[in-house]
Amino acid sequence: MLHVAVIIKLEPDFSEGNVSYNSDGTLNRAETKNILGPHSAVACNAAFYCKVRYGAQVSVGTMGPPIAESALKQAQILSDAEELNLYSDRMFAGADTLATAEVLKNGIEKMFGGNKIDIVFSGHRASDGETGQTGPQTAWKLGYTFLGNVIDFEIDLERKVVFAKRVISLQGMDTIIEEIESPLPVFITIDPSYRSIFNTVSQRLAANNFRKEASKRIEDTGQYLKILDGKKLELDPKLVGLPGSPTIVYRVEKIPRAKTNRKAEIVDPSNVNNLAPVIEKLIQISRGK
Amino acid sequence: MKMSKLTSEDAKSKTDEKYRHIYVIIEHFEGRVVPVSLEMLGEARRLMDDFNQKYDSAEKVVALVLGSNVRSLCEELVNYGADSVVYANHDELKYPRNDIDTRIIVQIAKDTQLIKEISPEYLNTFARPRYMFFAADNIGRHLSSTVLAELESGLASDINKLVISDLDIRHEHKTKGKTVRYEKILEMYRPDFSGFLWTTILCLDNKNPEILREYHPQGCSIIPGAFKPIDRDSSRKGTVIEYSPEGYQRSKIKILNRKVVEKTIDYDTSKVIVSFGRGIKDNPEQNIRLIEDFAETLGAAIGITLPLSKKPYQLSQTLDSKYMIPDRVIGTSGSKVAPSLYVAIGLSGAVQHVAGMKESDIVISVNTDENSPIIDESDIFIKGKLEEVVPLLTEQLKKQIQAISIRSN
Ligand SMILES: Cc1cc2nc3c(=O)[nH]c(=O)nc-3n(C[C@H](O)[C@H](O)[C@H](O)COP(=O)(O)OP(=O)(O)OC[C@H]3O[C@@H](n4cnc5c(N)ncnc54)[C@H](O)[C@@H]3O)c2cc1C
Numbered sequence: 001m002l003h004v005a006v007i008i009k010l011e012p013d014f015s016e017g018n019v020s021y022n023s024d025g026t027l028n029r030a031e032t033k034n035i036l037g038p039h040s041a042v043a044c045n046a047a048f049y050c051k052v053r054y055g056a057q058v059s060v061g062t063m064g065p066p067i068a069e070s071a072l073k074q075a076q077i078l079s080d081a082e083e084l085n086l087y088s089d090r091m092f093a094g095a096d097t098l099a100t101a102e103v104l105k106n107g108i109e110k111m112f113g114g115n116k117i118d119i120v121f122s123g124h125r126a127s128d129g130e131t132g133q134t135g136p137q138t139a140w141k142l143g144y145t146f147l148g149n150v151i152d153f154e155i156d157l158e159r160k161v162v163f164a165k166r167v168i169s170l171q172g173m174d175t176i177i178e179e180i181e182s183p184l185p186v187f188i189t190i191d192p193s194y195r196s197i198f199n200t201v202s203q204r205l206a207a208n209n210f211r212k213e214a215s216k217r218i219e220d221t222g223q224y225l226k227i228l229d230g231k232k233l234e235l236d237p238k239l240v241g242l243p244g245s246p247t248i249v250y251r252v253e254k255i256p257r258a259k260t261n262r263k264a265e266i267v268d269p270s271n272v273n274n275l276a277p278v279i280e281k282l283i284q285i286s287r288g289k
Numbered sequence: 290m291k292m293s294k295l296t297s298e299d300a301k302s303k304t305d306e307k308y309r310h311i312y313v314i315i316e317h318f319e320g321r322v323v324p325v326s327l328e329m330l331g332e333a334r335r336l337m338d339d340f341n342q343k344y345d346s347a348e349k350v351v352a353l354v355l356g357s358n359v360r361s362l363c364e365e366l367v368n369y370g371a372d373s374v375v376y377a378n379h380d381e382l383k384y385p386r387n388d389i390d391t392r393i394i395v396q397i398a399k400d401t402q403l404i405k406e407i408s409p410e411y412l413n414t415f416a417r418p419r420y421m422f423f424a425a426d427n428i429g430r431h432l433s434s435t436v437l438a439e440l441e442s443g444l445a446s447d448i449n450k451l452v453i454s455d456l457d458i459r460h461e462h463k464t465k466g467k468t469v470r471y472e473k474i475l476e477m478y479r480p481d482f483s484g485f486l487w488t489t490i491l492c493l494d495n496k497n498p499e500i501l502r503e504y505h506p507q508g509c510s511i512i513p514g515a516f517k518p519i520d521r522d523s524s525r526k527g528t529v530i531e532y533s534p535e536g537y538q539r540s541k542i543k544i545l546n547r548k549v550v551e552k553t554i555d556y557d558t559s560k561v562i563v564s565f566g567r568g569i570k571d572n573p574e575q576n577i578r579l580i581e582d583f584a585e586t587l588g589a590a591i592g593i594t595l596p597l598s599k600k601p602y603q604l605s606q607t608l609d610s611k612y613m614i615p616d617r618v619i620g621t622s623g624s625k626v627a628p629s630l631y632v633a634i635g636l637s638g639a640v641q642h643v644a645g646m647k648e649s650d651i652v653i654s655v656n657t658d659e660n661s662p663i664i665d666e667s668d669i670f671i672k673g674k675l676e677e678v679v680p681l682l683t684e685q686l687k688k689q690i691q692a693i694s695i696r697s698n
């Protein structure tokens with residue numbers, strides 16, 4: 001039996017219309033509602049794929065305040081998870097990625113009653129502007145082989161290996177798709193472009209059945225939800241929360257405008273004649289004169 | 290034997306002395322150093338020149354490079370600012386692989402014998418690097434995470450400004466609410482998604498007596514394009530050191546195949562680029578069509594801002610899959626372009642976007658808001674709604690083009 005874990009995060013909803021900005025253009029966190037992060041959702045889809053294709057059991061985990069339960073429910077709808085884990089404790093507050101990874105590592109080790117997890121999925125990064133560090137740091141602490149930027153994967157259950165495709169795109173260089181192979185267990189950070197595709201009729205049937213099952217399951221989340229605090233996770237208080245976080249946020253400020261090399265000429269388009277010089281320029285340049 | 294008691298002042302400087310140098314993790318591809326690596330070296334050089342004046346003249350910029358056939362890259366790294374280059378050369382290291390690269394970088398970072406060749410004066414005191422720089426890209430983002438996880442220290446990602454200074458810190462945990470002076474701290478600035486806010490991250494030792502703990506190196510990943518390399522100077526001197534890792538463990542990751550993906554969009558050959566941003570929001574479908582028509586008339590390629598690649602609007606399948614894709618993003622997360630003409634429509638000009646287009650010869654923008662930062666990057670700023678301005682431009686253009694072709698007939 002393949003055991004799969006997904007770590008997910010409750011995040012501000014950055015999609016159009018749902019973001020609320022302050023008058024100075026900064027994000028209004030209080031007004032912006034929280035959802036299962038879009039990258040976490042992609043990770044859930046990957047876990048669901050494992051369920052349909054390989055009959056995997058899925059466990060979802062998140063470190064966060066009690067309201068993060070809502071993200072676990074959304075993750076269950078997507079992945080039809082057998083187990084939901086909320087790692088919640090006052091002492092986790094203020095964690096940076098290293099301290100977060102410490103909690104997630106212990107959490108993953110306790111999934112399915114301590115049964116070894118074969119594959120852990122995480123999102124590429126939390127909603128834009130987050131770090132993308134939590135996944136690889138959790139992987140390292142678990143001692144799992146880390147595979148990043150994965151856009152597709154298959155598993156050979158007999159040989160216990162995973163085949164993956166990943167994208168490597170470096171500044172000013174050709175983009176490369178790399179096909180790799182690695183023995184289980186692995187930790188996969190899934191690229192946002194990943195799409196699970198169910199090719200055969202039987203896969204599609206199975207997917208539909210699991211989806212139905214998922215929608216039943218969330219009616220009774222309580223049965224699947226485990227809430228674990230630092231004690232239950234057997235965490236060393238020195239390694240989590242503020243004491244376990246090497247970094248702090250020291251200062252937040254508005255980005256000052258850079259010095260400019262250009263001086264814009266402002267054109268009022270309400271009089272078409274004002275546009276004539278612009279048109280001239282457009283034509284000159286586009287025709288290479 | 291006389292045992293002198295260390296004063297707390299001694300103890301403080303003592304800990305500080307265990308950490309030395311800036312280690313810069315170099316990336317390369319098909320025999321070429323990735324530009325961000327030279328940019329990091331440039332910034333490390335500038336920081337270290339100041340550091341040498343202010344604190345200690347013997348600390349260095351150390352470049353680390355793993356690969357096969359990488360010896361030939363080392364001089365170039367010296368020319369671009371490294372004082373020492375440590376390279377590990379092995380077939381196993383031909384392509385980046387997280388597990389083995391992490392182990393070797395950590396080995397090098399903790400190698401107290403190697404320091405003899407980098408800076409013998411620190412031989413008996415060196416424990417680890419003081420600072421470590423990685424690229425915030427597909428490789429460096431994850432590599433920095435695993436290296437700093439193994440070294441159990443702190444990491445800030447996506448940095449575009451760095452300052453080294455002494456700071457008086459008061460923190461509920463780090464200092465237990467007392468004001469404590471921290472020396473030689475790397476202030477790591479990261480722009481947030483909105484492009485408006487700058488957050489400064491610090492990696493600090495715990496000086497709270499109940500939970501004393503040292504966190505070094507202070508690590509960060511750096512946005513490609515954020516810094517400038519120094520001018521190449523082939524007369525610069527530096528030491529090149531080969532590193533042979535203890536027992537080459539093999540990577541668990543086997544690379545079966547690597548292939549280049551054809552870029553669907555090629556901005557390098559485009560003379561004119563028209564980009565749009567969230568300003569299309571009132572009627573995305575129709576506005577994209579207007580911009581499409583305009584770009585076609587100009588013979589221009591089309592670019593977008595990052596948020597549009599997250600598919601924020603309901604659009605027809607064709608428009609969506611054609612335009613709202615990561616390949617079209619201009620800026621630090623996408624392509625860096627330098628066309629003869631860049632037309633910026635309904636985009637605000639966030640730093641990350643500007644970093645990708647500021648080298649354009651001429652910039653024309655269409656925007657309703659004179660306070661949008663893009664105005665500072667524009668030669669011509671057409672103040673108005675794109676819904677009105679773009680069709681006007683297209684219409685006028687078509688007229689002119691027609692007139693020209695009639696004349697030339
Ligand atoms: C690590 C990181 C990397 C990033 N990388 C990139 C990157 O590579 N590229 C990138 O683009 N962004 C990047 N971003 C995001 C960036 O910070 C900004 O959020 C983004 O560029 C803003 O997009 P925008 O200009 O389309 O939207 P907005 O900032 O919302 O601007 C919309 C503009 O449209 C104007 N407007 C509104 N209505 C109209 C109308 N009817 N007619 C004309 N104008 C109108 C407004 O005045 C405004 O100026 C990155 C962020 C982070 C944190």
Ligand SMILES: Nc1ncnc2c1ncn2[C@@H]1O[C@H](COP(=O)(O)O)[C@@H](O)[C@H]1O
Nearest residue numbers: 008063122123125126130131132133134
């Ligand atoms: N508190 C958390 N609990 C569970 N998973 C997390 C948490 N924070 C981050 N992750 C995972 O790590 C990914 C990257 O997040 P980040 O490193 O914050 O950008 C997310 O998409 C999640 O899959």
